[in-house]
Amino acid sequence: QKEVEQDPGPLSVPEGAIVSLNCTYSNSAFQYFMWYRQYSRKGPELLMYTYSSGNKEDGRFTAQVDKSSKYISLFIRDSQPSDSATYLCAMSVAGNQFYFGTGTSLTVIP
Amino acid sequence: GAVVSQHPSRVICKSGTSVKIECRSLDFQATTMFWYRQFPKKSLMLMATSNEGSKATYEQGVEKDKFLINHASLTLSTLTVTSAHPEDSSFYICSATEPGDTQYFGPGTRLTVL
Numbered sequence: 136q137k138e139v140e141q142d143p144g145p146l147s148v149p150e151g152a153i154v155s156l157n158c159t160y161s162n163s164a165f166q167y168f169m170w171y172r173q174y175s176r177k178g179p180e181l182l183m184y185t186y187s188s189g190n191k192e193d194g195r196f197t198a199q200v201d202k203s204s205k206y207i208s209l210f211i212r213d214s215q216p217s218d219s220a221t222y223l224c225a226m227s228v229a230g231n232q233f234y235f236g237t238g239t240s241l242t243v244i245p
Numbered sequence: 246g247a248v249v250s251q252h253p254s255r256v257i258c259k260s261g262t263s264v265k266i267e268c269r270s271l272d273f274q275a276t277t278m279f280w281y282r283q284f285p286k287k288s289l290m291l292m293a294t295s296n297e298g299s300k301a302t303y304e305q306g307v308e309k310d311k312f313l314i315n316h317a318s319l320t321l322s323t324l325t326v327t328s329a330h331p332e333d334s335s336f337y338i339c340s341a342t343e344p345g346d347t348q349y350f351g352p353g354t355r356l357t358v359l
Contacts, residue, residue: 169347178251178338178350179289223289230345231277237288 138162141224141236150245154211158224158236161205165226165234168200170209173221173238182222183209214243247273249341251351258329259359266324266354268339274319275341279348280312283336295322329358 141158148154156170167186171179183198185191191198197210207226211218224236248271258264268278277296281289293309295301295316303309311333313325322341326333334357340348 167347171350176336176353176355178249178340178353181347181349184347225348227347230342230347233279233348235289240286 145240278322
């Protein structure tokens with residue numbers, strides 16, 4: 136079993152839709168949870184960084200961590216064509232060794 | 246947020262030559278830097294982890310004599326692809342972190358070996 140599981144998609148939504156991206160994990164010791172956005176031929180860009188459980192909101196983006204279910208989510212409200220990218224989840228126990236999902240490819244159709 | 250740069254962004258070289266890629270943390274001291282390789286439409290593949298002042302730790306299947314990593318200072322790590330061959334053509338991405346923080350990625354280097 137992989138440490139982190141992420142549905143690769145692809146996922147296509149119309150502009151303005153709410154997007155839900157998810158990852159599950161098996162290691163209950165993970166404490167740090169990240170979401171990255173990667174445009175084609177670019178390095179991943181940190182979107183959200185949360186510690187332990189709970190929600191974090193930043194503009195149109197909300198990250199949720201449910202440690203009891205070992206499940207994390209990223210919600211994108213009012214999705215825009217510029218949100219079209221691959222979204223990677225990542226997690227870590229103590230900020231030294233990181234585990235990445237395979238990435239979900241998202242296309243927002245105008 | 247923290248900024249990581251990579252140089253060059255793109256390089257084309259002949260088979261058999263060596264190529265050096267630099268990764269710099271611009272506004273923080275990176276105690277650990279990571280090197281990844283990524284094929285088109287594929288996920289990141291961790292190649293090695295390097296801590297400042299010590300030898301890099303390579304992932305299984307990565308040839309350490311082929312991919313030389315030097316992390317000589319808290320703001321600079323280099324990856325040298327020695328005797329490059331066409332199968333080494335790929336997108337190489339570095340990332341940097343300081344203790345207790347997340348990874349910040351560079352913009353990547355596209356290597357094409359002819």
